[in-house]
Structures are given as C-alpha cells and as structure tokens.
Amino acid sequence: MSSIQINSVTKRFGDFTAVDDLSLDIQEGEFVALLGPSGCGKTTTMNMIAGLEDTSEGSILFDGQDLSKTRIQDRNIGFVFQNYAIFTHLSVYKNLSYGLEVKKISKSEVDRRVRAMADRMSITHRLDQPASSLSVNEMQKLAIGRSAIVEPRIFLLDEPLSNLDAGFRAYMRAELKVLQHEFGQTMIYVTHDQIEAMSLADKIAIIDQGKLMQYGSPLDIYNSPDNRFVANFIGSPRMNLIDGEIREETSQLKLMVRGGAEIPLQGQVKSDFTSDGRVHSGSFGIRPQDIYFGDKRSTKDIEMHGTVEVLERVGPKRIVHLQVLETSFIAFDDQDQLKLGDEVPFFMPPDKSMAFDVVSGRRLGVV
C-alpha cells in the first residue's frame, strides 16, 4: 500500500503531447478514477504510473520514492489489463500462482494463498481447468485475483469492466468496491464511463487532451465543476450549457443568447469580469433536474418561458426539451404535467446555476 505523487508529468510521443503537466496526489488507500473521453491520455498516465512508459518530464513518487529506475518486475504493481491478459496456456491455478512462484515462495504457502484467493473470487471449482475455458466474467475475476494475490503496493485497473455484459458490470462494480475495502489498497482506475467513476471512486481525476481538468470527490465534481468541460462531461442527461454574450444592462448582468433569449445572471459571475467594458462570451449552465415547473419557489429564481418540443420517457420521469426562441433547455418533467406544444413557465434557482467563460472554459465566480 502506497501513496502516489504525480508531479507535473508530461509525456510526448514525437510532436504529440499525450499528457501535459499533470499533477495528482493520491493518498494511501484511496480509490482514484482517471476519467476522460477516449484518447485523453488517461491510459498513458496509468502506464507511466506502472512504469510501462517513461515520463518525458516530471516525476512519479511512491511513498516519496522515485521508482523510475526500478525494473517493472521489481515494482510490485498490480495491473489489470482491459483484455485481462490471462495466461491462456496455463490452468486457472497456475495463473493465480504465477506471481508467487516467481518469487520462490514455498509450495505449501503458494497453495494456501491460491486457494484462499480462488475462494475469495469464487472460482475454486475452476482451479484445475485451463484458463482458456473461462467465461469473460470469470476471466475478469481471475485477472483481479492474479494481481491481488501478490499484495501489490498499488492496484491499477485499465477499463476492467468495459468487456462485460451490462448485468455483470453492475455486479462487478459492487464487487470491486467490496474488494477495495477488503484489501485497503490504493487503487487507480481508468475509465471513460462516468457512472463507474462516480460509483466506485473516492476521488475522480477528469482528464481532457492530456490536461487535468478537475480532481476531487465525485460529489464535488458533480456539484461544482471547475470548468465548462467538466460541467459538460459529467452528468446524464448533460448539463444545459447555453452560450451567449454577457452584458451589463441597468446594473444587471445578462446572458444574451443568439435568437434573442435573455438569461439574467445573479452572482454566477463576479462583476469584475465585465468591468473592462468589453463584450465577453459566456456560458450559462444548469443541470436538467434543477429546472422546475409550477409555482415559483423563491423570488430570486430565474423565470423563463419555453415551448415543449420533445418529451422522452425515462422510467417514471420524462425528459422535456424546452424551446426558448432559438435556444433549447432540457429538464425533467416528473409529474407528467406537460403536453407537447405547451408554452410553459419554468424556473431556475440561481444557486444551482453557474456560468463559464467560453474562451478559457473556466468557471466565472463561485455561487
């Protein structure tokens, strides 16, 4: 078990910068998810932690110790590959025992630990069978068990659930959480699935184009995204992000949206943003579930009127697309009260909404 400090690590492949000045501080026993779209550099980051790739710049410290000169086989890092990399020519038993046998541990001890791990992963009945005969779900368990049995200092998982069927993925998600508790392991988990990251991780590092966009607890990231990318990336359905120009009219900040819609801003933007007198492109953001219908709950709430364009049923709720001139908002209609074509008022609490600078993507002020 180790803590990991990633200090301004950069990785270049020729002209392409895969990871750009990325710093992360991972505490002992923490479960951290590296989350981002495909090709954002999260797997490269993981490979650098494992030592499969060198860093171009910066350092990675394990308990304050630089392992960049240590050979891969001596690093004691557990790694679960996306396709599991099971030794298909060996039996399940031999797969589990591999990491112990190469360390010249006594036969009886190896046997004891293999059986304990097989029992833990409930694959005991498969021990003597060839690993190639396992189902994908069992291979997944074997891959985790094989890495866990050597008690690695950290555990790296590269999209381990992406090959599983939906039902087993949900089961394995819960199982991973239990395992992490049991092992008390520092775990780093690469995924592009925000649900996995949200449900598993203590902390999420969101990466885009090699840059760290935000690092924090799932709830933090969800409730107060640092920038437009995170706001847009996290949450399903996505946050409403309405682009326009921020203007000050009669000491009231407004977002003027193309097509004529106006959204009054109350505190989402610090006033110094517009004090230079120039026109700024801004983005107004609010999550669909924070938009409500019916009676206005607070006088501060932003009131707008929109036409119901689309209604999609998602379980007990309906997703409603509201057209305001040329702009579309997405909200939830949880009481089945709306009809297609209705022109309805809807309300947005200012403390649930946020604004971003379109150019830099950074969040404007904190509400």
Next chain:
Amino acid sequence: MTDTTKQPANARIEPSKQGYWAGVARDGNKMGFWFVLPTLLLLLFIVIFPLLMQLYLSVTWWTPLEGIPWYRAWEVFSWGENYWFQLTDPRVWGALWRTILIMIIAVPAQFFLGMALAYLFMDNFPGRKVFYSIMLTPMMIVPAVVGLMFFLLFQGTGPVNAHLGLPSTFSWLTDVNRAMISVIIADVWQWTPLMFLILLAGMLGVPSDQLLAARLLGGSNWQNFLKIILPRMKAVIIIALVLRAVECFKIFDLIFIMTKGGPGVQTETISLFLYKQTFGEFEWSYVAAIGLTILFVLSLIAAKGLAYMAKKNG
C-alpha cells in the same frame, strides 16, 4: 411462378428418361473418378513405378555396366543379399553415423542461436529492420555457393587462418577432425537464419500483454521466457526442429563442394555415400537397397512420432 409450385424441381431430371450421362452427372463418384483418373495415373507413374523399379533392382546384382537392360535384371537375382550386405558394410554405418553427428550438433546449434537471436529481435531497437534483412541473407544463398564460400574461407592461405593468425599449413578441410567442424560451421551459418525466422514468427505470436502481465507479476525475463514464451511456442519449435532435422539428414551440396566427403571418408554423409556408390561404383542395385531401407526406417520413425504427438495432444 405457378409452374414451379405445382411441379417439384427435381422431377424434371428423371435419370431413366435422360439417358446415361445424366446418370453419371448425378452420380458424383463416377464422374469424379473419370476426372481424377489422369492425375491418378500420372501419380502412379511418378511415385509407384520408380519405387517398384527400385524394389526390383534392390534384390538383384544389376549394374548398368554389364549391358543387361534393367528389366532383365532378374537374370542376376540376388535374393536379399544387398540388404544383408548393407547391414555389415562399415561405410554405410560410418556415413549414417556422420550424418547423425552433423544433425545432432548443427540442428541444436541452429536452434539455440536462432532462439537467442529471435529473443533479441523481440525488442524494437534502432535498425531492427536492416539487421533483420541482413540476418536472413545466408539462407537465401544457394547451398553450393555457400559451400564454395566456406571452401575459400577455410583454405590454408584463406581469411580464416589469416584472421586467427594461424600458419597456412594449418588445414581445415583436409584435416581429419577439423573438416567435420568446418562443414558444421558452414551449415550452422547457412541455416540459423531459417530457424531464427520461424522462431521469431512464433515468438511474436506470444501476446505482448501477457508478457507484460508476467513482468508486472514479478517474473524475471528468464522466468517469463520459460513459463510464458516457450510453452506458447511449442508447436512452432517442433515444426522448426523437424524441418531442419529432415533437411540436415539430406545434406549434400555443402559437403560436396567443400570436401567431397574427405579427407578419406571423414565427412561422408549418407547422401554423399549414395552419390559415390551411384556414379563412382555404379552399384545401382546396392544403392536401391540402401535407399529403400532408409525410406522404410524414416517412415517408421515419422509414423511413430506422429502417433506419439497425436496421443499427447489428446
């Protein structure tokens, strides 16, 4: 449309109404037989006839020198004396032993060198492609030319002696022991690349993520080689070894150019011995007997080996 629904399609080809050829066309076996017959006859002529002729000659004393046409060889019928004679002929046993000696030294040498080289080429070092092409050139060269190359290299006044600082009286190809060594060196030089090529293909077939996983689990390179790479290459290794062993048993051109089997019979292999018997002594019936015996023994070994492998693979 209505026609086809009322009348089944097969009702139209009634053999009795359509005559013999329709019957043949419907009977796949008969038609197939006629098509295959020319090839079968050709095969019989190419394979079976020479074999029978060889068998026939091998039980006579026939030689082309006496003016009797081969089909009248029964006039000098010898029963099985050729077969008996070869078993007691020291030159046959000597040649067989030398062939096997070359095989058991050269083939493992090629195997280990090829394996080591293949392992080196698993890494993506700069210039890998160039070295790869250079590595493969020896096996592209005609064996007779390789023979000539090494014939020149191992001359008393040749480059080998010059480089090793040996006097020109130090002979390789005419020395009782060193002639064999020279031949083996030449064979290893020429055929290590083939071994390397086959083994590298097999080694690159080992999934790289499994190798990586093995390293991450703490296995040293040597342990991972033994436990992951080697077992996964088993089939390729068997193919490479069998291929080279069979080829090595037939070795001829290299030795013919380098030493002609000499000095004396020091580098005389089975192929060279048969060649000398054929065109030196003209004892064709004797050669036929030896050739058949070798064919029989090798077939037996091959059959046993195949049966063993089939059994092992379940």
